[in-house]
Amino acid sequence: MDRVTAILKDPLLLAALAVLALLGLGELLSPGFARGDQIVRLLTVAAILGIVAAGQNLVILGGREGIDLSVGAVISLGAVIAGNVMSGDDAMILPALLAAGGVGFLVGIVNGLGVTVVRIPPLVMTLGMMGVVQGALVVLSRGVPSGNAAPALMAFVNQPLVAGIPGILFVWAAIAVLMAFVLRRTLFGWSVYAIGANERAAVLTGLPAGRIRTILYGLSGLFAGITGVCVIGYTGNSFISVGDQYVLPSVIAVVIGGTSLAGGSGSYTGTILGAIALVLLQSVLTTLQMEFWSRQVIFGATLLLLMLLYGRQARLRV
Amino acid sequence: MQALLDGRLWLITLGALLVLVGVNTALQPNFLDPSVLQSNLTTFLPLVLVAVGQTYVVLGGDIDLSVGAIVALVNVTTVSVIAALGGTNEAVLAGLAAGIGVGLACGLVNGLVVAVLRFQPIVTTFATGIVFSGLALRILPDAGLPVPEVFWRGYAGGAFGLPTVVIVLAAVVAVTAVVARRPFAIRLKAVGGQRAAAFQTGLAVGRLRVGAYLLSGLFAALASLCLTGETASGDPLMGQTLALSSISAVVLGGTALAGGVGGPLGSLLGALVLGMIGNVIFFAGLPFEYQTLVQGLIVLAALAGGVLVARR
Numbered sequence: 001m002d003r004v005t006a007i008l009k010d011p012l013l014l015a016a017l018a019v020l021a022l023l024g025l026g027e028l029l030s031p032g033f034a035r036g037d038q039i040v041r042l043l044t045v046a047a048i049l050g051i052v053a054a055g056q057n058l059v060i061l062g063g064r065e066g067i068d069l070s071v072g073a074v075i076s077l078g079a080v081i082a083g084n085v086m087s088g089d090d091a092m093i094l095p096a097l098l099a100a101g102g103v104g105f106l107v108g109i110v111n112g113l114g115v116t117v118v119r120i121p122p123l124v125m126t127l128g129m130m131g132v133v134q135g136a137l138v139v140l141s142r143g144v145p146s147g148n149a150a151p152a153l154m155a156f157v158n159q160p161l162v163a164g165i166p167g168i169l170f171v172w173a174a175i176a177v178l179m180a181f182v183l184r185r186t187l188f189g190w191s192v193y194a195i196g197a198n199e200r201a202a203v204l205t206g207l208p209a210g211r212i213r214t215i216l217y218g219l220s221g222l223f224a225g226i227t228g229v230c231v232i233g234y235t236g237n238s239f240i241s242v243g244d245q246y247v248l249p250s251v252i253a254v255v256i257g258g259t260s261l262a263g264g265s266g267s268y269t270g271t272i273l274g275a276i277a278l279v280l281l282q283s284v285l286t287t288l289q290m291e292f293w294s295r296q297v298i299f300g301a302t303l304l305l306l307m308l309l310y311g312r313q314a315r316l317r318v
Numbered sequence: 319m320q321a322l323l324d325g326r327l328w329l330i331t332l333g334a335l336l337v338l339v340g341v342n343t344a345l346q347p348n349f350l351d352p353s354v355l356q357s358n359l360t361t362f363l364p365l366v367l368v369a370v371g372q373t374y375v376v377l378g379g380d381i382d383l384s385v386g387a388i389v390a391l392v393n394v395t396t397v398s399v400i401a402a403l404g405g406t407n408e409a410v411l412a413g414l415a416a417g418i419g420v421g422l423a424c425g426l427v428n429g430l431v432v433a434v435l436r437f438q439p440i441v442t443t444f445a446t447g448i449v450f451s452g453l454a455l456r457i458l459p460d461a462g463l464p465v466p467e468v469f470w471r472g473y474a475g476g477a478f479g480l481p482t483v484v485i486v487l488a489a490v491v492a493v494t495a496v497v498a499r500r501p502f503a504i505r506l507k508a509v510g511g512q513r514a515a516a517f518q519t520g521l522a523v524g525r526l527r528v529g530a531y532l533l534s535g536l537f538a539a540l541a542s543l544c545l546t547g548e549t550a551s552g553d554p555l556m557g558q559t560l561a562l563s564s565i566s567a568v569v570l571g572g573t574a575l576a577g578g579v580g581g582p583l584g585s586l587l588g589a590l591v592l593g594m595i596g597n598v599i600f601f602a603g604l605p606f607e608y609q610t611l612v613q614g615l616i617v618l619a620a621l622a623g624g625v626l627v628a629r630r
Contacts, residue, residue, distance in 0.1 A: 067440070069562075114622065118622055118625070118626065119625070120621065120622050120625045121569075121575045121576070121625070123381075123565070123575060124565075124566075124569050124575060124621050124625065125618075125621075125622075127562055127565060127566060127621075128566070128614070128617055128618035128621045128622070129618065130562075131610075131613070131614035131617050131618065132611065132614035132615055132618050133614075134610060134614060135608075135609075135610035135611030135612065135613060135614035135615070136611050136614075138607050138608075138609075138610045138611065139607050139608055139610075139611050142607050248383075248444050251440070251441065251444075252441060252444070255438070255441050261438055261440065261441070291456075292452075292455060293452045293453070293454075293455035293456040293459070294452070294456070295452070296448055296449070296451060296452025296455065297448075297449050297452035297453060297456075299448055299452075300445045300446060300447070300448030300449035300450075300452060301445075301449060303441070303444075303445035303448070304431065304437070304442065304445050304446070304449075307437045307438065307441060307442060307445070308435065308437070315436065316513065316514060316517040316523060
């Protein structure tokens with residue numbers, strides 16, 4: 001019994017079990033759901049969510065109620081910038097990636113400075129930034145969809161590159177390795193956990209908490225910008241609210257993956273499983289061929305159920 | 319100055335509102351005409367109501383991201399009940415009651431899940447919001463189903479020589495004043511400011527937090543009824559931007575997101591300020607495509623300024 005409780009207390013294992021259970025359920029409901037090419041398609045969708053969730057994960061790990069609500073607007077901005085830089089030209093993919101990622105990084109740095117220097121609560125700062133970036137999008141695009149993806153980028157995201165696996169999954173795998181390495185094997189990574197778990201202690205040991213946290217917000221913007229490029233690669237074109245749908249799911253993926261919203265504990269491996277579980281859940285609900293409203297209700301209820309398993313706050317004690 | 323502002327941050331919000339009113343009147347000379355004022359208030363009122371409800375949740379140290387979905391669910395419930403009962407005056411009353419009941423029920427669910435089951439409020443109210451909007455789509459899949467004339471005429475009209483929207487606003491102020499004088503208000507602030515200490519003093523922390531969510535649900539329901547009076551029909555996707563705007567209004571009104579400091583009067587002013595910023599930008603004659611950007615920058619600056627002033 002103790003073993004069972006121990007397993008249920010480990011969020012990584014729990015998320016992995018949720019992924020397997022959803023996969024099994026999908027296969028049961030619709031044979032062929034768990035076929036190789038289907039899984040690759042699901043993972044492609046999960047990769048887009050997973051890349052933006054990487055930034056969200058960093059910001060949340062850094063503590064002090066870290067959260068980035070501006071990622072949706074930055075994804076849209078990245079997609080519009082990338083689309084206009086590329087304009088369907090394969091040679092411009094790299095400049096597009098640099099431009100989208102660079103602008104995202106700058107937006108994130110401004111968020112970080114607002115949070116650390118002006119000490120605006122992250123929720124408020126990134127909410128305000130969301131409004132500013134949305135306004136900038138209207139100016140940039142003048143309200144009409146513009147720009148389109150280069151064919152090679154679309155192939156990279158949607159078509160198999162090696163062994164039936166599209167390029168975007170290799171990118172996601174590289175990001176996963178990089179995140180694990182940075183968080184667990186570098187001074188910067190350990191500093192992130194340190195300021196997230198106990199900022200005062202971290203500052204007293206000489207860590208520049210403000211600078212580290214600013215960089216985390218910058219990285220979140222960078223990942224969101226890159227996600228924008230992936231989104232336009234996935235769909236071919238963009239509109240100015242294309243990123244909105246990723247904001248809260250990116251937070252949920254992090255939480256389902258076992259990272260505490262209080263900061264200081266969690267891992268990107270968990271977030272990867274969280275993103276896959278979220279996408280699988282939506283896919284299973286689609287397979288059920290239910291009406292949209294019942295899918296919504298079950299989706300919300302499942303999130304609550306997952307909260308019950310490991311999202312609970314400590315009991316107050318006398 | 320310091321002593322005057324202590325705990326009265328809403329005075330600054332009020333000052334900002336007066337400046338905005340002055341600028342708006344300069345740009346749009348007929349702004350102070352009763353009919354223009356009334357139509358502006360009609361536009362601003364839903365956000366005012368949602369923001370007032372959100373304030374109680376924030377004061378208790380929580381947050382309610384589901385208010386937009388509650389607005390939609392209340393709207394479709396009200397119009398469906400009215401239509402099902404034949405659109406008579408009694409049916410309208412039943413619809414209003416049903417809407418308010420649904421708002422309270424949503425608030426109760428949020429409160430129980432957050433305070434009793436101890437789920438994380440941001441993620442939880444996002445999830446319950448998804449459930450609420452799913453239910454709204456179940457009740458009314460597509461926008462439509464007009465309300466009887468008495469409903470929207472009553473909302474656009476008035477009573478006792480005053481427009482209905484002014485009466486609603488006055489009632490909101492009265493309710494918040496009554497709540498402010500109850501022990502509930504000070505206890506809720508204690509829960510938001512120092513939860514563990516409040517618990518150790520013997521306060522019923524869980525019950526107070528549920529109470530805050532109930533108020534948030536109630537005010538979201540009232541906001542929805544006002545919106546229904548304005549649009550005169552059902553829309554399962556109504557109010558989607560209200561959750562995040564209400565948080566901006568609360569912060570602009572001087573209530574700390576960390577909980578424990580502030581009050582609904584400030585949020586009321588904050589919501590009006592948000593609306594007036596949009597107005598002034600519209601009448602300033604900026605090119606259309608720059609309006610959203612300028613609005614975003616001003617709101618961000620106001621939010622930052624509010625936080626800076628609050629810290630002093």
